[in-house]
Amino acid sequence: MTPGAGLHSARVAWRHSLRFRLSLMYTLGALLITAVIGFGITAYLLGQMNRQFDTRLAERAEAVADRFTSGTQDIGKRLPANNIYTAVLTEDNRVLAVSASLRTDTGRDFKFGDEFPYAHHASFDILDVPLRSTIRPVPEYGLVWVALPETDLVVARNSAARALLLSLLVAPLLLLLLGWLVGQRMLAGLGDAAELADRIDPSRSLATLPLPEREDEVHRLLTAINRLLVRIEAGQQREKQLLGQIVHELGAPLTVLKASLSSAGERTGDPEVMRAALVADELTFTTQDLMQLARGQLEMKLVWHFIPAQTLRARLDRLVSGVQFEGDWTGGILCDPDRLTQALRNLLANARRHAGVDGTVSCRLDETPEWLTFTVRDSGPGLPPELGERIFDPFVSGAGSSGLGLSVSRQIAVMHGGNLVGGNHFSAGGVVAGAEFLLTIPGAALGEDEEDELLEEVPA
Template identity: 85%
Template sequence: MPNSQPSLASRLTPGAGLHSARVAWRHSLRFRLALMYSLSALVITAVIGLGITSYLLGQMNRQFDARLSERADAVAERFGSKEQDIGQGLPPISGYTAILDNDGRVLGVSTSLKSDTRQKFRLGDPFPYPQHGSFTVLDVPMRATTRPAPDYGTVWVALPETDLVVAQTSATRALLLSLLVAPLLLLLLGWLVGQRMLAGLGEAADLADRIDPSRSLATLPLPEREDEVHRLLAAINRLLVRIEAGQLREKQLLGQIVHELGAPLTVLKATLSRAGERTNDPEVQKAALVADELTFTTQDLMQLARGQLEMKLVWHYIPAVTLRDRLDRLVPGVTFSGDWSGGILCDPDRLTQALRNLLANARRHAGLDGSVSCTLAETPEWLTFTVRDSGPGLPPELGERIFDPFVSGAGSSGLGLSVSRQIAVMHGGNLTGGNHLDAGGQVAGAEFVLTVPGAALGEDEDDEVLEDVEPVGV
């Protein structure tokens, strides 16, 4: 493990987009915060607005009542004596005025009140309008009050409420408009402000999505302002440091275990192989195969402990038939087909390890009586190895997880497929898996396709490339 800390850019997965994932607006923290503050503002605005509106309307009513009372007092003072005529010397205030006797009958009305053609005011008739409260004259809202007149009985005075009703209606509409517009404006403002305030958290999430745990765990950049986002990212960074330290300890422990097992297994494998050749004992030969299986498992564990970045390929140009002979010795009973007459530019040990893992896995699933085949197809760009078996096929619920370390559908270590894909990717190719179907459309077994770049060379590139390639097994 290098002592120097890799840069942030070197720890990110190549080709990953900056905005790799987006949250739906209705699920985003920004929208929930804006909505919460908008609803809170709506409640506060409603309570304060209702209070202010109620106060203003109350003040308007009190002012109108005061004005009406002043009018009534002025009229009562003017007609406190019979010497004054009802149509003379009234204060210059609009409104209706009437003089009533003690029984509520009409003694006289003002000229403005006589304009109501629906009423005929004759002396001695009962007064048609209420002496207190609100009513309508000619579709105009009015409010009336009375004052005692010793020589007559009662002075009745009414004023129009038109201005008061208009003011009350305007205040109510303004309140309703504020309750509708204010939350929408606050929601929009909260969304825009939240976008700005949470931008650092969103960028940190994008960077976190691009970190490749298989290479290294990069700490996230911290914002300059030490707010809650800074505190969250700092806690994530401390967690990443602890995770990376734990992974390092696990790899070191795994490497030590594999190292301790490697030498005894190599000796055991060689001893059992020689014993099997001398005695032809099936049990000894079976034990030799088990030792061989354990040897490859330790190789897979060693590769897992070292990690992909620390592995180096040793390139050689070998005949394809040499690779086939190696695989035939390691996994007996495999049917090889296709064109094996060409050459392969690869790391022979690593490619053998990858294909051997696929064939051994296929044999394990197909059983001793099942069939396992390996087909090689070549194009100018790619070499394609197709491994098929007659087993039950891949579990559909695993999907791509079948290539994760320690994931297995058959009780094995679960390292073979992961290592094989890693080797294929290091060669510039890939490994995919699935199921092949029989003529009836039923699953007939598992199928793995491993591809590596072909070894076709252009005329201008032959000399330059072959200088770095060592032929093996020719």
């Protein structure tokens, strides 16, 4: 899976999305402002309506009082019928006269001199109709009591409350949707840049990210990231140059050392000298791998031969001491002998390093018509579980080594058409008994004539 596949297969969860957080904060802020303004306007309008109602009530009371003081209305006559309730009272709230509508709607027979029951109530209900009343003094007569229905005011108050509640419920949803859409548009450049950055391969050239046309915060962020990428690429180039210089300085002495040890081994037959010559040969391969790595990628070329498995076993036995060889080593192997030796030598050397001097290291060869499988086991502590597949990345090591050997070994196996996998093997009790690597390459699948012809080309 490529580095950017995770970003394409599963988008950022909404609760972790910057766009959602911005939309939510925008919505909460707008909701707070809407609530404050809405409550303020509603309170102001209802206050104005209350004042207008009180003014209307006072005007009605003044009009009724004027009818007595102007002499145009005789107290003995019934008060005119209208949509208000009126009554004339004494100073101590005794009934002098009441309107017919008040008698009819309350169902009470107000008699002259009775105590008026509504004199001390500013708001009350008659027939489930809310009323508000006021009292005005009338010289020489007493008091005028007037009440008006405030049904319209109650309806307006309830309507305003419902409208405000509805706006507080609907507005956040609309604002959140609007904020999400606006955020999607405004942060689109940042999202695209994140996908491009996620697809950057550090092993290749670090291309800079495209900048948006608008010079906003996203533009400044991407500019800073581009400057960082330029600095990283410059640092990588310096590291590659330094690595190349080191490998170049080591190459010449190793070549001379390899030739001298090979000549001395052929001349004296000393096994220790011959072993040292093989080690120098492996170091030469390692320096070549480092040189390829310094150039930007690890490239190797294979030279195919068909060799007896015993030949490979003998070379490994000389390179790494104390290895227990198991399985069937009587067949032949179609491979690049030097590279396959290098791959298995890296595995065995790592196994010996982790197992220690007193530990055990084994190499087992199993053959099927399609595959050859080399199983390298040790009795060490096993592979660190937190590394996982990263153990095959260049310069990643479980302990103590350069971390290049396993990466090179896997590439050699892949170039042969096989693979290299690693893990731990366990004892009967389920306890980690050490590390285990399986290197597989395709079988030779040659006929007898072809096998004899190739064996003649390779000395035993």
